[in-house]
Amino acid sequence: MAINKNALIRYKVLDKCFRNTGRRYFIQDLIDECNKVLLEIDPESKGISRRQIFQDVAFMESGEGWSIDLVKHRDNKRVYYRYANPSFSIDNSPLNEVEINQLRSAMAILAQFKGMPQFEFVHEILPKLSQGITTDQEEVIIDFDSNQYLKGIEYLGELHNAIFYKKVLCVSYQPFENNAPYDVILHPYYLKQYNNRWFLFGYNPDEGLYNWNLALDRIVGITETDGKYHPNTEIDWFEYFDEMIGVTKPVGATTEPVVLHLRGRAGMYVVNKPIHGSQHTKWLDPELLEVKLDLVINFEFKRLILSYGKDVKVVSPEWLKNETADNLKAALDLYC
Template sequence: MPRKIQVDKDHGQKVIELFFKLFFSPYEYSLTELARELECSKQTIGRIVDKINYSLEGIKIEDFIKNRKRYFKIDKKNVPVKAMNLSQSEYGMLQMCCSFTRHLMGKETFDQAVSALGKSQVLIKDKKTISPKHFASFVPGTIDYSGHQQIIKDLIIAMENQKVCKISYQSVGNINPKNFYLKPLKLFSRDDTIYLHAQMAKDPGKMYKTPKFDPLLAVHRMEDLKITTTSFEYPENFSFEEAFNQTFGVMKEDLFQIRVEFEGYAAMHVKERIWSTDQTIKEIKDGRIELIFTASSYIETLSWILSYGHEAKVIEPDWFVEEIHSELKKMHDLY
């Protein structure tokens, strides 16, 4: 019986999520997108749409075919406009998110966000607001994105309009920047660094060769960006969650599983976090733990384990243990 309640609750949440997504967004969404984002089948999306259309008077989810794909949207022209109030708690959450990302946005974008928050105060029911003085972000060691505000804005425009970009990029190890033609898919942050996940586009006048891995570019290493007139179609089955949030490492290379023992502070720090969705953490003895997880980036995994010093010990695979030995020898020789 408890299981049935949970199922009903999950279905109710999906109904609310789908309605809010369509009602508060000016965009249309494909059946595939909705099924992926709500983590359910396409048949379930159809049933939810039917339920909403049957239950709500004056609001109808339109269902249509475009480019041989099924899309949904709510036409809000005939929907009565009502005052949408913010609660004090909701406004506080916006203040907190704004403060936490201040160092990533740069002064110009941050000032725009603060201005938008100021304007939204009129929507608060009781007119009381939560002060931004309660929140802050730790800045030392972070990247200054002030000089990249226009590039970030142009990337957003290119993604919104699905336009190929020509990007001049200064990668690590190269003396001069290189030019790439890319289909920009997603901007995201990791460890206070903004990245662009993209797909390669054809360089005019050159033979196209499909890369083994999709490009991943650090925005602060972009020296120039031009939006071209060439359009691209957003990949229907692309899921950022599946591409990036399943395994350890922002760089996506060949996957490997690794087993590591931690003790002391490292053990406490590691067991508080999720490193890959398939991870297992086992208590050993004397406060030690064993972590087994999947990684996609050798260099990131190596650096991460070494950052714990003597409190981390790789058990397997053997080839990774040898890499640790080699790196420690280089460090020993350096000192």
């Protein structure tokens, strides 16, 4: 049985009534107490019925609830309700079955983050959460696309803290094309994951750019400096990434209209999994889908187009069409 907000409020009210040894709570009293609290929260509440109160009491007595030990005292023809142990409260009781199942699902999700440095606390907290929670069979029913062995992931926790505590960093960095690392002074602002790689964004004072981008797997080392932290006042990261795919944004780049034609299953795939939020589609015939986009054309977008191979054609802009054709010809030459 799922516990919604109003139900939880009623259980709390009933719990308070059952613990009160200074007053006798009959059914109508329980209804009145619940309605009083519900009306304070929602003046338009229509109140609850006797049937609802009986259902609530039955749930609280059940194993799915809190297995409360409730004594029904007779007063002439009426009955009032009170805990057998006045010191009992559902707030102090063990977790019920619903809560255990919810917690078990949350634990299964948390467990998948154990390899990531900023989630090291999971190693300690999971055994504590597991106490008293047993099951005949533990079955994983959800999985995340993550790689705990990814190079550079060990820096995640340190970089997260640097952003949170506003620390200026000196990052030793070695791009793929460089034979040796070089130092970059960076005021870190944002961590972003794309295609199973992590990227750090921040202000590079030497270049005067607020969106300097470093791939974590190319970081060689990190040290804190005594420099004064320069806060981010220039970029809304949600808007920044909303106009492109991936993490690469060429200097001065703006969005451009793009038209693609996709065939067959590739078209059906893109309809169900849009390339970008700006996407608009139209079937030109049962086998040909026209896709219109408005986004920053960057490295990641170009790679995505090439991933569709023979099933995609760039219609416009002309320069992207020609560049894509040249890349496909170069790829073909590898097999000649």
